[in-house]
Amino acid sequence: MRRIADYLVAYVKDSAQAVSSSWDAFWFTPADPSLLGVLRVLTGLMLLYTHAVWGLVLPEFFGESGWLSEPLVRSLTDGQYNYSFWWLVPASGMWAAYWASMAILALFTLGLWTRVTSILAFLVTVSYIYRVPPATFGLDQINAMLTLYLAIGPSGKVLSLDRWLAVRSGRTPAGRPRPLASANLALRLINVHMCVVYFFAGISKLQGEAWWNGDAMWRAFANYEYQSADMTWLAWHPRIIELMTHTSVLWEISFAALVWRPRLRPIVLAFAVALHVGIGACLGMWTFGLIMLVGCASFLPTEAIGRLVEALVPARQRARTASEVVPAIASPVA
Amino acid sequence: MSVDDACATDARLETGEASGPKRRWVRRAVSLWLLLHLFAIVIAPASVAPASEVVQGACRLIQPYLGALYLDHGYHFFAPEPAESTLLAYEAERPDGTVVRGRIPDRSTHPRLLYHRYFMLTEHTSDAPEEVAELWYASYAEHIARDQGAARVRLIEQTHNLSTMERVRDGGRLDDPEGYEDEELGVFP
Numbered sequence A: 001m002r003r004i005a006d007y008l009v010a011y012v013k014d015s016a017q018a019v020s021s022s023w024d025a026f027w028f029t030p031a032d033p034s035l036l037g038v039l040r041v042l043t044g045l046m047l048l049y050t051h052a053v054w055g056l057v058l059p060e061f062f063g064e065s066g067w068l069s070e071p072l073v074r075s076l077t078d079g080q081y082n083y084s085f086w087w088l089v090p091a092s093g094m095w096a097a098y099w100a101s102m103a104i105l106a107l108f109t110l111g112l113w114t115r116v117t118s119i120l121a122f123l124v125t126v127s128y129i130y131r132v133p134p135a136t137f138g139l140d141q142i143n144a145m146l147t148l149y150l151a152i153g154p155s156g157k158v159l160s161l162d163r164w165l166a167v168r169s170g171r172t173p174a175g176r177p178r179p180l181a182s183a184n185l186a187l188r189l190i191n192v193h194m195c196v197v198y199f200f201a202g203i204s205k206l207q208g209e210a211w212w213n214g215d216a217m218w219r220a221f222a223n224y225e226y227q228s229a230d231m232t233w234l235a236w237h238p239r240i241i242e243l244m245t246h247t248s249v250l251w252e253i254s255f256a257a258l259v260w261r262p263r264l265r266p267i268v269l270a271f272a273v274a275l276h277v278g279i280g281a282c283l284g285m286w287t288f289g290l291i292m293l294v295g296c297a298s299f300l301p302t303e304a305i306g307r308l309v310e311a312l313v314p315a316r317q318r319a320r321t322a323s324e325v326v327p328a329i330a331s332p333v334a
Numbered sequence B: 001m002s003v004d005d006a007c008a009t010d011a012r013l014e015t016g017e018a019s020g021p022k023r024r025w026v027r028r029a030v031s032l033w034l035l036l037h038l039f040a041i042v043i044a045p046a047s048v049a050p051a052s053e054v055v056q057g058a059c060r061l062i063q064p065y066l067g068a069l070y071l072d073h074g075y076h077f078f079a080p081e082p083a084e085s086t087l088l089a090y091e092a093e094r095p096d097g098t099v100v101r102g103r104i105p106d107r108s109t110h111p112r113l114l115y116h117r118y119f120m121l122t123e124h125t126s127d128a129p130e131e132v133a134e135l136w137y138a139s140y141a142e143h144i145a146r147d148q149g150a151a152r153v154r155l156i157e158q159t160h161n162l163s164t165m166e167r168v169r170d171g172g173r174l175d176d177p178e179g180y181e182d183e184e185l186g187v188f189p
Helices: A002-028 A034-056 A058-062 A070-076 A091-110 A114-131 A138-152 A161-169 A181-205 A209-213 A216-221 A232-236 A238-258 A265-283 A286-299 A302-312 A315-320 B010-014 B020-046 B053-061 B063-068 B112-127 B130-148 B165-169
Strands: B085-093 B099-104 B152-160 B180-188
Touching: A002 A181, A002 B020, A034 A058, A034 A091, A034 A114, A034 A138, A034 A181, A034 A286, A034 A302, A034 B112, A058 A091, A058 A114, A070 B130, A091 A114, A114 A138, A138 A181, A138 A286, A181 A238, A181 A286, A181 B020, A209 A216, A209 A238, A216 A232, A216 A238, A216 A265, A232 A238, A232 B165, A238 A265, A265 A286, A286 B112, B020 B053, B020 B063, B053 B063, B085 B112, B085 B130, B099 B112, B112 B130, B112 B152, B130 B152, B130 B180
Parallel strands: none
Antiparallel strands: B085 B099, B085 B152, B152 B180
16 A cells, blocks of 8 residues: 555655646747747738728727727726726827837837837737727737737847847847747747637537538638628538538647648648738738737748848847857757 | 745756745745636636526625626627628708718728728627617717717617528629618717
């Protein structure tokens, strides 16, 4: 009996140690922050575009007599721990608040004072969303999610004015930035969150008959309000519709399991490109498709992206500082 | 001490930049937060109906965190299945008796993202909670009235049913008038 108890204790202890070291390796292995910098620029550009479009109709959505009155939005979001700086902005300050928001998003995209502007960019993004919840959709969810993780990680370490200024003043050596655990942490958070998004997008479809009988993609193409490319010719090719329907669900559900396998990752990501470009071209949701692809880009190899970003540095600067280049950089997605 | 200090290389530890015990505590604290965060981002989509009372209760428990970070999402894109659209037609009557008719969203709206904003305004009314439905319609009507200089606005919810493949093969079009079903929402104010 005692031997069994000893065995069980040893088993639990070994398992706990194995889980603990795998956990540490997964979350805390230092990684090249270059990919995070690329994601910051891409997300920042999408945020700028998203908010520039709000600027076209600002009084209609954020003004006093907008579509969504304050009592309505307060009722819809009651008790949901929401916040928005828009509730504090008087009507006369609407445009000032808007341009201040755009300035913050521009600084975040350029990577100036990124530690602060990344947090402010997140607050700006969420404030706009929480002022007009019924006008939002998946794009806004992914915009905010990416901005949150970019604020957590050192997204301004590369491809940023922060870095340019630091190198120029001699505070930071030029060349490849040193690997950082916080960069890995942020990339892993994006990785895992994308898996959660696709997994639930996939399994929630299993409740619908159309995803089982193969009709679902037709129902998407036949929606006149979404339609941006005429796909009605597929009515004469129902087997293609069925194949597309089943492939989409299978891909979404399996994404979380397969994207971690290095050999399968390029195939999984190629499907992501096909799916989201398809959504953009056929259903007119280019912004949503593109921001999902930005999220998927977090699975790209950090080593290769680091080399690519380094190649963007002017040759003169690289030659001067070649000896300072950091040699070993871990990949967060092994 | 930052996460990077906590995960510093041995060389940095030797220089005293990051001390051992402190380093462990930072990692443990970050790990605890990670567990909470992972729980939150999984429980939020899992709590979308139909969900068990256990899952819904767990989600309510962590709602402040989800709400503050805007993480409370189901990610049920086109689920359970792609559905018909909900549109909003209106008739705005001006004081001089003229009537302006329109429908939201208007497919001629550009850029496309703006079109989607209007589309979402009408799509979300289809799942409006009963207790705020009237407030919702009144808010839209008030905006239309101001925009059109109207004294009264009549709102009609239009459901645009999806055409079947058979119908399209028989010569039907996605925007055929018979595909729309109207439901009167009322006259405002």
